[in-house]
Amino acid sequence: MRNLGGKVVLHGDNYDEAYTHAREIANKRKLVFVHPYDDPDVIAGQGTIGMEILKQHSGPIHAVFVPVGGGGLIAGIAVYIKQLRPK
Secondary structure: OHHHOOOOOOOOOOHHHHHHHHHHHHHHHOOOOOOOOOOHHHHHHHHHHHHHHHHHOOOOOOOOOOOOOOOHHHHHHHHHHHHHOOO
16 A cells, blocks of 8 residues: 555554544544445455456355455455356
8 A cells, every 4th residue: 555655544453443443533534434444346346256266167166265364355256156057
């Protein structure tokens, strides 16, 4: 982000503290806050990974392993794959 001219703010010792601080900044400055994983557009963007998986593997898929943190990544991938290959 710094390379693109953005200001990086590190705050707190854990996600909850950083999240709260980011929301306070957004509210104070009247900025749009884009949630890192609990946002429909972010989840849809994560679904492009599911698209890549299906493009690279045309045969049956028995399992897809995805790391889970906040849930946006698994949600996006699962929705995309399930929509195109419901079985």
